[in-house]
Amino acid sequence: MKFLRSRTSDDPERDPAASMALLQEVMDPPLDPGYTSWSDAREKAGLPRSTGGRTVLMLVAAIIFGFLLSVAAQTLRTPDPVAAATRQQLQERIEMASQVGDDRAAQIEILRAEIADLQKAVAQPRTGQDQRLSAAQRAGATAVMGEGVVLTLNDPPLTADSEDGERVLARDLQVIVNGLWANGAEAISINEQRLTATSTIRFAGEAIVVDLRALARPYEVRVIGPQDQLLDELSTGATGDYLGELRSQFRISVEVAPDDEVTVPAGSRLSTRVARVHDATSTTEDSS
DSSP: OOOOOOOOOOOOOOOOOGGHHHHHHHHHHOOOOOHHHHHHHHTTTTTTSSSHHHHHHHHEEEEEEEHHHHHHHHHHOOOHHHHHHHHHHHHHHHHHHHHHHHHHHHHHHHHHHHHHHHHHHSOOOOOOOGGGOOHHHHHHHHOOOEEEEEEEEEOOOOTTTTTOOOOHHHHHHHHHHHHHTTOOEEEEEEEEEEETTOOOOOEEETTEEETTEESSSSSEEEEESSSHHHHHHHHHHHHHHHHHHHHHHHOOOEEEEEEEEEEEESSSSSOOOOOOOHHEEEEEHHHH
C-alpha cells in the first residue's frame, strides 16, 4: 500500500526556478573557468576585468565595413563604357534628325515664297473682262466669283405622250461643258460641284454623277468667263445648236441668263500631282 506523504511546515520550500536551471545553462552558458579566474586575478590587482578586446574587434569590423562601402560606391560611380558609347550615338542621331528637320522647314519656306511669286506673276492684275484667275483658282482649289452666265436644264414633265430619251443625259452635259471650255470659260460648276481638269460626268443608273456625286434635277450650270462670248456660243454657236435640238426634239427645258456675280465653289475632290522633266538622254542610255 502506498502512502501519500504530505508536506509539513518543517519541509523547506523549493525554488520554483530550480527546474529551469538546465535550460538557463544551455541558453546562457557560463564563461570558461580559466577566463573567470584570470578576470578575478586582474580585478584583485586593481585592473579592469577585460582588456577591451570586444571594443577593438568592433572597431576593426566598422573600419572593414566602411572600406567595403567606399569600394562599392567607387565601383558604382565608374562610368560604363558601353552605356556611354550608346548614349553618345543616340545624342548624335537626335542632333542629325533635328538638323534635317530644320533644313526641311527652311526648304518649305523657300518653296512657299516661290509659289507665291509664281501666282503673282500668273495673276497679273487687269481690269474688266481681261482679269485672269490665279493658278489655285484655275485648279479648283479656291472659290471664284466673276461675271458669266447661268444655264439651267430640266427634264420635261411626264405625260401620257412622253417618250424614252426625253430627259437630260450625262452626254448632254458633257457636250455643253466642252463647248463652254472651248469658248473662254474659266470656271464651271454643275449643281455646286466644281469641274476641274480631272472631273468626270457619268450616267449611273437613273442619276447623273459628277466626281462620284449624284445630281438631282434641275441641272444648274454656272460659268465664269467672257460673258458676251459665252452668250454667243450658247445662242448661235455649236453649243447653242445642240441646246436647240434638246428643246425641239426632247422637250427639255433650257434657260440661259447672264449674271455679273457668278460664284463657283472650290472643288471637293482634288489631288496633288508632281510633274517631273523626262530626261531623253538617260532613257536612250538605259535602253541601249
